[in-house]
Amino acid sequence: MSAAVPAPARGNLFVALLLAWLFPGLGHAYLGKRGTALLYAGIVSAAFFLGLAYHGKLYVREADHPLTILATFACYGAGLLNIGARLLMENTAGNLLSPTFEYGCAFLLTAGMMNLLLMLDAYDIYTGAKG
């Protein structure tokens, strides 16, 4: 007798991944996981906005600092939150003199990485690897 394997989700994988990147939890909502989608949206958005409130930096690639490539990738992982903040805010470099600057950066980078993990999770749900 074989173990029960979850059936692959309906819908389009590309759409699920795109929605998952655009806004936290949207890919999960598309795949029918509406309850967890709301919680993911709340957690990742809270982390992102706390990062801005703590004067964190939305990184851009700097030629002299190769590690900023990774930080920029992490920031762009937050999808529309990141793009919207870059478009709407005058200062996206944060405030280096703020006592909470490092926390702000940690919150922003973590929000982006969380959203990238949610994309992978949406992929697993779509393929049936996760129920």
Place this chain on the structure above:
Amino acid sequence: MPQDHFLAMVLYAALTAGFFALLWRSGRRERWRYFLFVLITMLAGAIAAGWVMYPLPPHP
């Protein structure tokens, strides 16, 4: 926004713990247990690291 390092640390730990509890565990009870485990581990770890670093000279 209060410039309180401890509050920022607690918020960071709570959000991270909540995220991974949702992602890696299923079932309400299991998720709460994992959330508390990660939260307490992160907070205790950060405070322990702070104590270990206390004798080190301050940043110039």
